[in-house]
Amino acid sequence: MRTKVxxxxxxxxxxxxxQLLTEAAIDNVVLDRVGKDYILGRVRAGVLEEGTVGLMDQAKSGAHMHAAGLPHHGFSLxxxxxxxxxxxxxxxxGKRVVVYGQTELTRxxxxxxxxxxxxxxxxxxNVTPHDFDGASPYLTYDKNGITHRLDCDFIAGCDGFHGASRKAVPQGAIRTFEKVYPFGWLGILxxxxxxSHELIYANHPRGFALCSMRSETRSRYYIQCSLDEKVEDWSDARFWDELRWRLPENHAEAMVTAPSFAKSIAPLRSFVAEPIRFGRLFLVGDAAHIVPPTGAKGLNLAASDVFYLSNALxxxxxxxxxxxxxxxSQKALxxxxxxxxxxxxxxxxxxRFPNTDDFGQRLQEAELDYLVQSPAASTSLAENYVGLPY
Structure with a gap:
């Protein structure tokens, strides 16, 4: 079998x-090691920059996003x-973000x-890229006990942090930068x-908290926790109590609780690989970089990679x-x-970092106070949050 990409x-x-390539009449084949149900069962971030929204429209896939997504013109600190x-x-x-679950966008x-x-x-x-340093790259993969070959002009590695694409790059050809944070996020659905009708980012001496949502009837809440915490040690009642502790009184009193149907702990890291083009192999999204979810950038960075690569192809x-x-590689990075x-x-x-003492807490609060009082600082925050231009 042969395809272009x-x-x-x-x-x-x-x-x-x-989909962007298909709309441009460029033949492509997508391969994944798992099935549709598994992919659609993953719950991920859902704050979309305007650039991501525009790409969904360009791919002729944005109708449901516009009908069901929640436009947000601000958020609370x-x-x-x-x-x-x-x-x-x-x-x-006049810019904004749209809250729309990654599962729905994927569907x-x-x-x-x-x-x-x-x-x-x-x-x-066992999807494996071959000969991408030459003019005739190809992939091999196994399905139903048979090994298949897919010849192509280019390979796009969109297979995540643990995928085969980055692993296929010779060790000396790539440099990685990484910071692992000493805490995680315990999240529930x-x-x-x-x-609140908009997101709330909370700094508290007990740790960070985030109040988010997937729809007007489904909430996504997070609290900072240590990496040695276990999900089974957190009952719903304990989670709700801790979340209330970390919120201002008006939000704590207004919160309505319900049994959770999903609960997990996610570690936080920053990771970047350089470069992200190797001959005819390109790394895209989490295969190339990871960011902590605090700034709502993971999915949107993947979309900006797609913008540059789709235009190039x-x-x-x-x-x-x-x-x-x-x-x-240079533009995307x-x-x-x-x-x-x-x-x-x-x-x-x-x-709250392990070495954050009372002095450090006051410094954080002073920086946040400056941030919300200074129009220049608030504008810088807003420009980055809605997404820098491509």
């Missing part, structure tokens, strides 16, 4: 890239018992891909109305120009590092 991974980045709203819309000249892209007739191979085991097939391909910085900064000012 072989895409490893059917998460949002792989499906979005595939809570600290020292106070609550301050960051007005994204006014600070950025939209899957359904549109199936309707367009483009090929996705699920349950493809509950079918209950959110405590469309330029190659439309004009036989390799300029975009040659510039992909320039934006990645700015988002990595923002996510690191948000994480450092909002969380």
């Amino acid at each position: 072989a895409i490893i991974g059917s998460g949002p980045s792989g499906l979005l890239l595939g 809570a600290f020292d018992g106070r609550d301050h709203r960051i007005d994204l819309y006014s600070l950025t000249g 939209d892209l899957m359904e549109h891909r199936e309707a367009s007739g483009a090929l996705t191979v699920y349950d493809a085991a 509950a079918d209950v109305a959110p405590v 469309i330029e190659f097939y439309g004009h036989r120009s390799e300029a975009g391909i040659d510039a992909y 320039a934006r990645v590092w700015k988002a990595v910085r923002f996510s690191w900064w948000m994480t450092t000012i909002m969380h």
Whole structure:
């Protein structure tokens, strides 16, 4: 079998890239080691920058997002018992974010891909890139006990942090940068109305908390926890009590609780690989970089990678120009590092670190107070949160 672009991974980045290429009449095949049900069973972030929303529209997959997504014109920063709203819309000249679950976005892209007739191979085991340093790359994979070969012009590695794409790169050809944070996020999902119609980021001496949502009737809440915590030690009652501790009184009193139907602990890390182009193999999304979820950048960074790569491939097939391909790694990483910085900064000012004493807590509160009082500082926060331009 042969295609123009072989895409490893059917998460949002792989499906979005595939659909943008399909809309541009560029043949592509998506492969994934797991099945559709497993992919759609994963619960991930859901705050979309305007650039991500625009790419979904360009891929002709944004109709349900516009119907069911929740436009947010601001969010709240809570600290020292106070609550301050960051007005994204006014600070950025009319920009906003849209809250829309990654599972729903993935389903939209899957359904549109199936309707367009483009090929996705699920349950493809041992996917391996070959000869991507030359002019004739190809993939091998196993399915139903048979080894298959997929010849192609280019390979897009959209298969996540633990995927095969980055592992296929020779060790000396890649450099990685990493910071592992000394805490995690304990998160729950509950079918209950959110405590606020916009997100709340809370700094508290007991640790960070985040009040988010997936819809007007489904809430997603997080609290900072140590990495040695176990999910089974956290009853729903204990979680709700701890969350209330960390919120300003008005939100704590307004919160409505319900039994959770999902509960997990996620470690936090910052990770970047350089470069992210190796001959005819390109790394995209989590295969290339990871950010802590504090700044809501993970999915959006994957989308910005897709923007640069899809434009480069469309330029190659439309004009036989390799300029975009040659510039992909540099352009994508320039934006990645700015988002990595923002996510690191948000994480450092909002969380309680093991060495954070009372002095450190006061410094965080002073920085947050300056942040919300200074129009210039608030504007910088808002510009980064809604997403820097591509």
